[in-house]
Amino acid sequence: MDDEFKKNLEKFKKMAKSKNIEEKPQVIVVGRSNVGKSTLVRLITKKNVRVGKKPGVTLKINKYDMGNYILVDLPGFGFMTGLDDKVQDKIKDEIVKYIEDNKEKIACSIILIDAKAFPEIVDRWDKRDEIPIDIEMFDFLNELKLNPIILINKMDKIKKNLWDEHLDDIVELFGYPAPWRQWLDMVVIGILKDGEGLKDILYKINYHVSLYIKRNKK
Numbered sequence: 001m002d003d004e005f006k007k008n009l010e011k012f013k014k015m016a017k018s019k020n021i022e023e024k025p026q027v028i029v030v031g032r033s034n035v036g037k038s039t040l041v042r043l044i045t046k047k048n049v050r051v052g053k054k055p056g057v058t059l060k061i062n063k064y065d066m067g068n069y070i071l072v073d074l075p076g077f078g079f080m081t082g083l084d085d086k087v088q089d090k091i092k093d094e095i096v097k098y099i100e101d102n103k104e105k106i107a108c109s110i111i112l113i114d115a116k117a118f119p120e121i122v123d124r125w126d127k128r129d130e131i132p133i134d135i136e137m138f139d140f141l142n143e144l145k146l147n148p149i150i151l152i153n154k155m156d157k158i159k160k161n162l163w164d165e166h167l168d169d170i171v172e173l174f175g176y177p178a179p180w181r182q183w184l185d186m187v188v189i190g191i192l193k194d195g196e197g198l199k200d201i202l203y204k205i206n207y208h209v210s211l212y213i214k215r216n217k218k
């Protein structure tokens with residue numbers, strides 16, 4: 001092969017790849033700020049995604065080519081330090097718009113929650129007669145048939161002997177009756193900081209991506 005040909009081949013490969021990206025199924029990651037989205041994305045991609053103590057470090061949409069699918073890290077919604085309500089609403093609108101625009105391409109969606117903070121947040125919203133943004137987002141993903149998977153993270157913050165009780169409460173808040181174990185198809189328990197829950201979520205991602213690819217081959 002001469003150099004000229006090699007160069008062209010590389011160019012062609014690059015082009016083919018970039019075109020492909022648009023056609024690949026997507027797996028999106030959503031969740032309130034600080035729940036562990038970047039930690040999850042880093043575990044899956046093994047790339048050095050920024051993981052921060054300060055909430056709201058991920059403001060733009062990050063995409064990672066995983067071969068069979070594209071992993072999409074969406075900005076965190078809900079409370080963020082230093083941002084006013086208008087900005088928060090705008091971020092939520094951006095996320096909703098992204099999902100609506102890409103819904104045909106999305107094989108499944110992962111919604112992360114903080115096991116400890118979640119019931120408290122729901123309670124706070126309930127008192128104001130409002131639907132918590134996490135639950136609103138889950139219902140929205142469900143309506144669009146985007147196969148939402150609830151990843152209940154930071155389980156290390158819950159005492160082991162209270163796990164079942166706590167997880168029952170969480171699935172009930174999402175509108176599913178206890179016991180939580182009957183919902184293992186769409187619920188993943190995680191301690192992502194230790195890598196726990198990764199195997200389960202990868203299994204579910206693969207399942208949905210395979211199904212999506214099969215469905216779109218016809």
Ligand SMILES: Nc1nc2c(ncn2[C@@H]2O[C@H](COP(=O)(O)OP(=O)(O)OP(=O)(O)O)[C@@H](O)[C@H]2O)c(=O)[nH]1
Pocket residue numbers: 031032033034035036037038039040050051052053054055056057058075076077153154155156157190191192193194
């Ligand atoms: N206790 C505990 N902390 C965790 C766990 N997973 C992640 N964290 C920590 O939670 C903090 C936030 O994690 P990130 O992955 O940056 O969260 P994020 O959802 O990407 O946050 P934004 O980018 O602000 O939306 C970090 O300090 C993590 O180390 C876990 O399983 N248990």
Ligand SMILES: [Mg+2]
Pocket residue numbers: 037038039050051057058
């Ligand atoms: Mg992040």
